[in-house]
Amino acid sequence: MIRARGLNKWFGEHHVLRDVDLDVARGEVVVVVGPSGSGKSTLCRCLNRLETVQRGEVVIDGVPAPLEGRELAKLRADVGMVFQSFNLFQHMSVLDNVVLAPVKVRGASRTDAEKSARELLERVGIGAQADKLPAQLSGGQQQRAAIARALAMTPKVMLFDEPTSALDPEMVGEVLDVMTGLAADGMTMVVVTHEMGFARKAADRVVFMADGQIVEQGAPAAFFDSPQTDRARDFLAKVLTH
Amino acid sequence: MSVLLDHLPELWQGLLVTLQLTVASFVGAAVLGVLVTAMRVSPVPVLRALGTAYVETFQNLPLLVLLVLVFFGLPEIGIKGPPMATAIVVIAVYQAAYMAEALRSGVNSVSKGQAEAARALGLTFGQSLRLVILPQALRTVVQPLGNLTIQLIMSTALAGAISVVDLTEAAKRVNLQEAQPIAIFVGSGLAYAAIAAAVGYVTGRLERRLVIMR
Ligand SMILES: Nc1ncnc2c1ncn2[C@@H]1O[C@H](COP(=O)(O)OP(=O)(O)OP(=O)(O)O)[C@@H](O)[C@H]1O
Ligand SMILES: [Mg+2]
Numbered sequence: 198m199i200r201a202r203g204l205n206k207w208f209g210e211h212h213v214l215r216d217v218d219l220d221v222a223r224g225e226v227v228v229v230v231g232p233s234g235s236g237k238s239t240l241c242r243c244l245n246r247l248e249t250v251q252r253g254e255v256v257i258d259g260v261p262a263p264l265e266g267r268e269l270a271k272l273r274a275d276v277g278m279v280f281q282s283f284n285l286f287q288h289m290s291v292l293d294n295v296v297l298a299p300v301k302v303r304g305a306s307r308t309d310a311e312k313s314a315r316e317l318l319e320r321v322g323i324g325a326q327a328d329k330l331p332a333q334l335s336g337g338q339q340q341r342a343a344i345a346r347a348l349a350m351t352p353k354v355m356l357f358d359e360p361t362s363a364l365d366p367e368m369v370g371e372v373l374d375v376m377t378g379l380a381a382d383g384m385t386m387v388v389v390t391h392e393m394g395f396a397r398k399a400a401d402r403v404v405f406m407a408d409g410q411i412v413e414q415g416a417p418a419a420f421f422d423s424p425q426t427d428r429a430r431d432f433l434a435k436v437l438t439h
Numbered sequence: 440m441s442v443l444l445d446h447l448p449e450l451w452q453g454l455l456v457t458l459q460l461t462v463a464s465f466v467g468a469a470v471l472g473v474l475v476t477a478m479r480v481s482p483v484p485v486l487r488a489l490g491t492a493y494v495e496t497f498q499n500l501p502l503l504v505l506l507v508l509v510f511f512g513l514p515e516i517g518i519k520g521p522p523m524a525t526a527i528v529v530i531a532v533y534q535a536a537y538m539a540e541a542l543r544s545g546v547n548s549v550s551k552g553q554a555e556a557a558r559a560l561g562l563t564f565g566q567s568l569r570l571v572i573l574p575q576a577l578r579t580v581v582q583p584l585g586n587l588t589i590q591l592i593m594s595t596a597l598a599g600a601i602s603v604v605d606l607t608e609a610a611k612r613v614n615l616q617e618a619q620p621i622a623i624f625v626g627s628g629l630a631y632a633a634i635a636a637a638v639g640y641v642t643g644r645l646e647r648r649l650v651i652m653r
Contacts, residue, residue, distance in 0.1 A: 245559060247555055247558065247559060265482075266563075267563060270558070270561045270562065270563045271561060272561075273558060273559055273560065273561045274560065274561025275561075276559075277559075278556075278559040280552060280555070280556065282552050284550075284552035284553060284555065284556035285556075286553060286556070286557075286571050286575075287553070287575060288574050288575050288578070297560070297562075297570065298560035298561060298562060301562060301566055301570065302560065302561040302562060302566075343556075346560070347559075347560070350560060350561065
């Protein structure tokens with residue numbers, strides 16, 4: 198579904214992605230972990246070209262990601278993204294947030310889009326909040342609304358960049374539950390997270406990044422129980438003692 | 440006071456012209472201002488440069504010079520418009536530069552995440568701007584836009600220079616006959632103040648309503 202080859206990215210002098218190759222199969226859930234600053238977010242954002250790479254290529258569902266314009270917009274419509282800071286559109290209701298892109302990008306009718314939006318909001322457990330403004334919702338509810346907004350485009354892939362890092366601890370679970378449900382339904386997912394419990398439970402594969410490189414990857418059980426590299430062992434020792 | 444009453448028809452006519460100038464050039468300035476703002480935040484470098492050049496040019500020219508230049512200069516190269524239309528276009532073009540500057544600061548105050556989320560959903564640049572960024576940007580700049588509108592009302596008083604008989608020009612003409620500058624200009628000044636107050640009132644109402652929605 199995703200095929201990234203030889204991704205290289207510099208921010209000025211800073212080489213943030215170094216020859217990153219990543220393949221994600223249809224229905225696969227890949228969890229990306231690694232220390233802060235290792236390039237996880239950047240990798241995630243390069244997959245839908247919110248960031249451009251200086252070298253390398255991303256192919257989504259057999260189509261090389263176009264450089265710009267309408268073609269790129271079309272590609273992004275098929276790749277859902279969930280941000281750490283939710284980024285719900287502040288000036289419109291939760292329902293309108295979910296309805297906007299299906300109507301404006303896919304050309305769906307308002308009635309149909311609203312019907313499926315309400316279903317999606319029910320599915321993520323916030324059907325009762327549909328007519329409120331984002332600012333009136335808790336963080337966990339906002340993130341679930343953001344997931345519903347992305348799902349409304351019936352994306353082929355969902356990208357999550359630390360979806361629970363901005364949440365109060367008691368709200369992390371409700372968001373992870375929604376994501377686990379999605380994974381179980383066969384959604385193709387790339388998830389950057391520090392939630393190792395989620396990685397163990399929901400991931401098909403864990404990718405460990407450090408210094409802009411993929412240092413190690415494997416099935417969650419293998420990765421957590423017997424990491425092969427010192428960097429990974431080090432990292433796991435730090436995060437798992439908390 | 441009686442001098443105002445004696446010349447009420449001319450002054451009233453002048454006030455109507457002032458209102459026409461204000462409304463028409465406001466609409467023009469708003470539309471152009473949004474376009475220039477879109478250019479200035481667009482991903483295309485040429486458009487950005489053009490937008491910046493526009494703002495820099497018109498912010499650095501006196502409106503009176505521009506009015507006179509266009510009205511008396513363009514006929515030299517074969518373009519001639521009636522005074523009223525010329526005044527509306529020139530004032531709109533001029534004020535658009537200031538509106539664009541205010542709107543851009545509004546756009547900058549909208550968090551980058553909003554634009555990213557819009558793009559990530561597959562909205563084009565134009566759609567993100569129109570549906571997501573500008574509606575939020577506008578909320579933050581209601582007050583400056585209101586002030587610019589008041590400035591626009593005042594600048595319509597320059598239209599007399601190209602023989603548009605607006606309120607100020609009408610007052611000048613009445614004064615030539617009657618030589619009672621205090622009564623005549625205090626009277627017309629009050630009319631300007633009343634229009635400005637109305638704009639200020641609408642701005643205040645709008646701002647209070649929009650704040651609740653943020
Ligand atoms: N817009 C930017 N401009 C300059 N440098 C950046 C930019 N975005 C990220 N970086 C740098 O690139 C490196 C990788 O950043 P990235 O956000 O991808 O790391 P990360 O693995 O997601 O870290 P974290 O766990 O803290 O989110 C960091 O050193 C960061 O400082
Ligand atoms: Mg990050």
